[in-house]
Amino acid sequence: MLTNQTLSPSRETQGAAEETRERPTITPPVDVYENDAELLLIADLPGVARDAIELNLEDGALTLSARRTRLIEGAVLGDEIGDGDYLRSFRLPRGLDLESVKAELDSGTLKIRLPKAKEFRPRQIAITAA
Amino acid sequence: MFMPYNDFDRTLAVVDAIRRRMDRAFSDVATTDVTRSGDAARASLYDAGSELLLAVEVPGYKEENLDLTIHRDVLTLKGERSLEAPEGYRAHRVERRSQSFARSFKLSAPVDVERTKASLSDGVLSVRMTKSPEAQPRRIAVGA
Numbered sequence: 001m002l003t004n005q006t007l008s009p010s011r012e013t014q015g016a017a018e019e020t021r022e023r024p025t026i027t028p029p030v031d032v033y034e035n036d037a038e039l040l041l042i043a044d045l046p047g048v049a050r051d052a053i054e055l056n057l058e059d060g061a062l063t064l065s066a067r068r069t070r071l072i073e074g075a076v077l078g079d080e081i082g083d084g085d086y087l088r089s090f091r092l093p094r095g096l097d098l099e100s101v102k103a104e105l106d107s108g109t110l111k112i113r114l115p116k117a118k119e120f121r122p123r124q125i126a127i128t129a130a
Numbered sequence: 131m132f133m134p135y136n137d138f139d140r141t142l143a144v145v146d147a148i149r150r151r152m153d154r155a156f157s158d159v160a161t162t163d164v165t166r167s168g169d170a171a172r173a174s175l176y177d178a179g180s181e182l183l184l185a186v187e188v189p190g191y192k193e194e195n196l197d198l199t200i201h202r203d204v205l206t207l208k209g210e211r212s213l214e215a216p217e218g219y220r221a222h223r224v225e226r227r228s229q230s231f232a233r234s235f236k237l238s239a240p241v242d243v244e245r246t247k248a249s250l251s252d253g254v255l256s257v258r259m260t261k262s263p264e265a266q267p268r269r270i271a272v273g274a
Contacts, residue, residue, distance in 0.1 A: 029226045033219035040219060044226055046187035046253035070185065071256065074178030077238060081174045081187060108189035108253010 024084035026068075032090070036122050039096065039114040045086055046108040053110065057098050063089045064112070095120030170231040171209060179267050182237055182259045189253035190226070196255060198248055203237045205257070239265035 033040040045053070045066050052067040066086040092098075097117045104111050176183040188196065190211050197208040210230040215221050241259035248257045 030223065031215075031221065031226050032223040033216055033221055035219045040216065042226065044189035044253070046189040049252055070174075070254070071183070072174075072176065073181075073183055074176045077175040077177055077182075078235075079174040080172040081185060105252075107192065107250070108187075 024082070025087045026084040028064075028066075028086045028088060030064075030088055030090075036116075038116055039093070041090070041110075041112040041114070043086075043088065043110045043112075044108065045105075045110050047081070048086065048105070048108065048110075050105050053103070053105065055101070055103060055112065057092075057101070060094075061089055061091050062112070062114070063087070064110070066110075170229045171207065171233055173233065173235070175235060177238060180261055182239065182241060182261065184235065184255075184257040184259070186233075186255045186257075187253065188250070188255050191250070191253070191255075193250055196250070198255075198257065200237075200241065200243050200246060200259070203240050205235045205237055205259075206232065207235075207255070208232045241265075 028043045028045055030044075031042040033042070041062075041064075043064060045068075047068040047070050048066040049069060052069065054063075054065045056063045056065075064086070065088075068083075068085055070081060092114070095117050097115045100115045102113045171186050171188055173184060173186040176185075184205065186207060188209055188211075190213070191209055195210055199206050208231065212228045213226055215224075237259070240262040242262055245260040246257065248255060250256075
C-alpha cells in the first residue's frame with residue numbers, strides 16, 4: 001500500500017545549484033504517539049518557516065527535512081544556534097493511510113498526523129443476545 | 131500491530147550533540163557572559179552597530195511562557211514550557227521535554243530599554259535593542 005509519493009512540493013534537486021559550503025544536519029527532538037485512529041509525530045523545529053518544510057514518504061519511510069533561516073546582522077558576539085538544517089527519518093509501520101497525512105506548524109513545533117487505514121483500526125463488535 | 135519505531139539517524143544524533151557541545155564551548159566567549167541552566171534555549175548575539183540583536187530558540191513557547199528583563203547591561207530571559215502527552219494517545223518515543231530555563235547575557239553596551247523590541251516567530255525569540263546614545267558608533271571627521 002506504500003506508494004512513492006511526495007506530500008509537499010518537493011525541492012527540485014535535479015540541476016539545482018549546490019551550496020559551496022556543506023551545511024550541518026541537526027537532529028530535532030521528535031515525539032511519537034499513537035491512538036486508535038492515527039500515528040502522531042511532534043517535532044521541535046525552531047527557526048523554520050512553513051514553506052521550508054518537506055515531508056517525503058518513500059519506501060515505507062517518512063523523511064522530514066526542514067531548512068532553517070536565521071537572521072544574522074553585524075558582528076557575531078556569540079553563536080550557539082549555528083548553521084544547519086533539520087533532518088529526521090522514520091520507518092513507518094504498515095496500515096497507514098498515506099494519502100491523508102496532515103501536518104501543521106505552530107510556534108516552531110510541527111505536528112504530523114498519519115491516519116490509520118480503516119481496516120487497521122480496532123472495531124467494537126456489538127454482541128447481541130441470542 | 132505497530133512496530134517499534136526505528137530511525138536511521140540516531141548515531142548521527144550523537145555526533146551532532148557532541149558537535150553542538152563543542153561549538154558551545156567555543157562560543158561562550160567573554161563578550162557574551164552567558165550563565166545557563168538546563169540544556170535549552172540556544173542563543174546567538176549580534177552587534178549591528180547601533181543595535182544589539184539576540185535570537186533565542188524557544189520552540190513551543192508562547193509569549194506568556196517567557197519573561198524578559200534588562201537591568202543595566204544584563205539581559206535575563208526565563209522560560210517554562212510544560213508538555214503533556216496528548217490525551218488518549220500512547221507514547222512510543224518522547225524526546226521533547228518539559229523544561230524551564232533561565233539565561234543571562236552580559237550586553238557589550240548599555241541599551242535603551244524603552245526602545246527594545248522583542249518578537250516571537252517560528253519558535254525563535256528575537257530581541258532588538260538600541261544602544262544608548264553614548265554607546266552609538268560615531269564617525270569622526272578627520273581634519274586637514
